[in-house]
Every structure is written in structure tokens, then in C-alpha cells.
Amino acid sequence: MPELPEVETICRGLSGAIIGRKFIKVQNFRENLRFPFPVNFVKNLEDRKVEAITRRAKYILIHLDNGTTLMVHLGMSGRMVVHNALRNSRDKHDHVIFHDDMGKEIVFNDPRRFGMMDIVNSSAINEHKLIKDLGLEPLLDSFNGQALHEMLKGRKVPVKLAIMNANLVVGVGNIYACESLFSSGISPLRLAGSLSLEECNTLASEIKKVLLEAIKAGGSTLKDYVASSGEAGYFQHNFKVYGREGQPCVTCDDEIKRIVQGGRSTFYCGNCQG
DNA sequence: CGGCGGTCCTGTCAGC
DNA sequence: TGCTGACAGGACCGCC
Structure with a gap:
């Protein structure tokens, strides 16, 4: 699904919706996407407040208030959609649901499951295996x-x-x-x-x-x-x-x-x- | 190291 | 209508 413009659009939308919000409950319905979810995935996200959202390449980086960052990649078919009210059903390919303190649900849905999520120390994002070898950001002046x-x-x-x-x-x-x-x-x-x-x-x-x-x-x-x-x-x-x-x-x-x-x-x- | 092909997974659509 | 094969927004891995 997403190339840079789509991921950027999602980052901007998520920023408006969840910066300053706290995840009061996180539901994870699978053990893995492209890779296994990190250990204690849910536990490490619950009660965390979102401080900022940035993007590196096609990775969405959700910075949390305890010095960690949730990394999300959407693969070919992933979505992150904000629902302003509680839904009473879950779609077939909804794999993770974040509930915030305003009653919103942020739903990660990915039929092909080529996406991934990880939680990393914010100070070490650039050393992450999937980030460290990435090339230039095309929208920066340094790309010419x-x-x-x-x-x-x-x-x-x-x-x-x-x-x-x-x-x-x-x-x-x-x-x-x-x-x-x-x-x-x-x-x-x-x-x-x-x-x-x-x-x-x-x-x-x-x-x-x-x-x-x-x-x-x-x-x-x-x-x-x-x-x-x-x-x-x-x-x-x-x-x-x-x-x-x-x-x-x-x-x-x-x-x-x-x-x-x-x-x-x-x-x-x-x-x-x- | 550079380059290439295979692979993960599900869904859809064209063609028979 | 139903089956089959090609193809789909990504990117890692192993082999040469």
C-alpha cells in the first residue's frame, strides 16, 4: 500500500489524533506479522503517553513518554485507522488495537501481514537493524x-x-x-x-x-x-x-x-x- | 560488495 | 458459477 507519501499522510493524521493521548488498553491478536512482536509488547505500551510522531523512510515512529518508541511498518497492505468511537466488531485482519484515553481506537489492519512493529529505545532508533543502513530522505535538501x-x-x-x-x-x-x-x-x-x-x-x-x-x-x-x-x-x-x-x-x-x-x-x- | 531471485501472506481479477 | 494463474503499494535473505 504505502510509499512515502502514504506513510507521511498517515503520520500527519496520527499526529493530530493521538499526540498527548495515553494508551489505556492495547489488544494484540497475533504473535507475529512479518516478524514476531517484541516480548511484553502490550505491557510496554499500556499507560504510555504519545509525545511525538515522526517518520524515517516508511517507518512510522511513535515516541512514548518513557523514552521508548513504537516502530510501525505497513508493508504492502497495512493500515492505521483512527476510529473516534468504540466499535463493536473487529475486522478479520485487525491485528492490533490501541485504545486511547478519549475513547478512540487506533486500529492496525494488514491482510498480507508484510508489516512489522517493534519497540526500541528512542535514543537508539538509528542503530535499529532495519533503520541503520537506510539511505537519504528524498525530501531533505541533502538529497539533490x-x-x-x-x-x-x-x-x-x-x-x-x-x-x-x-x-x-x-x-x-x-x-x-x-x-x-x-x-x-x-x-x-x-x-x-x-x-x-x-x-x-x-x-x-x-x-x-x-x-x-x-x-x-x-x-x-x-x-x-x-x-x-x-x-x-x-x-x-x-x-x-x-x-x-x-x-x-x-x-x-x-x-x-x-x-x-x-x-x-x-x-x-x-x-x-x- | 553488487546484483539477482526467491520468499513471506492474502486478496482480487481476468480468462477459461 | 468456479477454478487457476498472474499480479499487487515492500523489503529481507541467501546465493553467486
Whole structure:
């Protein structure tokens, strides 16, 4: 489900809903998602107050008042939805329910269970196994054409796989990789190391632009993504290539092609993306 | 180390 | 209608 814009949208929604709130009861209905839940998961969350919510890559970081942080990753199909009133039923794939001191329920639902949760010391987040090797945040100023050019140097993978590699730059998933390569006029098949500095300038700025526009649109809803409010995003209406195989290119009218790279679908215009 | 393919899991949809 | 196979927003792991 979620790439960076979707996770960012959820973080913002959760911030408004639960900063300053206390978890009075936490229900966990499984022993594991992608990984086992940490020991004493429920016990370590109950009676904790939420102090802040931040994001690193696609990890939602919920900072608690005892110096620990709840890490949440949504995998492909995870959701975090805030319900303002008690529900009298639980959906099939609701795995964790947080009850706050205002009577709200924050529900983690994940059909495919590719998501994960962990609890870490806030001071050691950057040393966490899943965080420590992550690359640059694409929305920061430090991610620019020069930095991109440097990280792609000598790489023989197709540029699309390189920008989806979280050890280089985080948060760019399949949709936004396709879209930013299209708006840059760069073929997804080009070898990463072959991009000029000028092309990297373009690509870095298009990645930022596409991500920011998607955040503004509340993310992209392909099938079942919803923000923490339960609302769908609408950036999918702005897709120029993603999911448009066989349809005309918005620029030149050629048919959009679909190929498979690294086991994932790539959509592009063979004419506009040289 | 870089690069590639397999894998976790469930749901949906197209095609027969 | 029902079965089968392809495919889906992610990313780790092990192998070469």
C-alpha cells in the first residue's frame, strides 16, 4: 500500500489524533506479522503517553513518554485507522488495537501481514537493524542531483531499481519510481551509473516534486489504501504511466509499455523516456 | 560488495 | 458459477 507519501499522510493524521493521548488498553491478536512482536509488547505500551510522531523512510515512529518508541511498518497492505468511537466488531485482519484515553481506537489492519512493529529505545532508533543502513530522505535538501549522481556512480543496475533501493534513497516505491522517471524523461532501463550530473539534477528534483504532489493529494489509493481518517488519497488520478499499459502517453500518444524489472512492473513511454 | 531471485501472506481479477 | 494463474503499494535473505 504505502510509499512515502502514504506513510507521511498517515503520520500527519496520527499526529493530530493521538499526540498527548495515553494508551489505556492495547489488544494484540497475533504473535507475529512479518516478524514476531517484541516480548511484553502490550505491557510496554499500556499507560504510555504519545509525545511525538515522526517518520524515517516508511517507518512510522511513535515516541512514548518513557523514552521508548513504537516502530510501525505497513508493508504492502497495512493500515492505521483512527476510529473516534468504540466499535463493536473487529475486522478479520485487525491485528492490533490501541485504545486511547478519549475513547478512540487506533486500529492496525494488514491482510498480507508484510508489516512489522517493534519497540526500541528512542535514543537508539538509528542503530535499529532495519533503520541503520537506510539511505537519504528524498525530501531533505541533502538529497539533490549531486548526491544522487554520487550514489549512482559505477552502478550497473537499471536506474529504476537503484532509486527503489532503500540503502540509497528511501521511500520511493514502485509507483513513484515509474512516475518520476517519466517526468524526468529518463528510461527505467538506463544503467544507474550512466546518468549524467544534469540528468541526476532533473531526476532528483522530479522525485521530490512527485512525492510532494502526492502528499498534497493525500497519497494514492490503488485499491485499499486509506489515511488514518479512513479517507482515500487521490493522486492516482495524476498517474501518467503507472498502471496505464497500452494507453496513450499523455505527451506523445505512443502506447505506454509494461516490462518487469526486479520482479516488479515498470510502466514507461519508450518514446519520451530515451 | 553488487546484483539477482526467491520468499513471506492474502486478496482480487481476468480468462477459461 | 468456479477454478487457476498472474499480479499487487515492500523489503529481507541467501546465493553467486
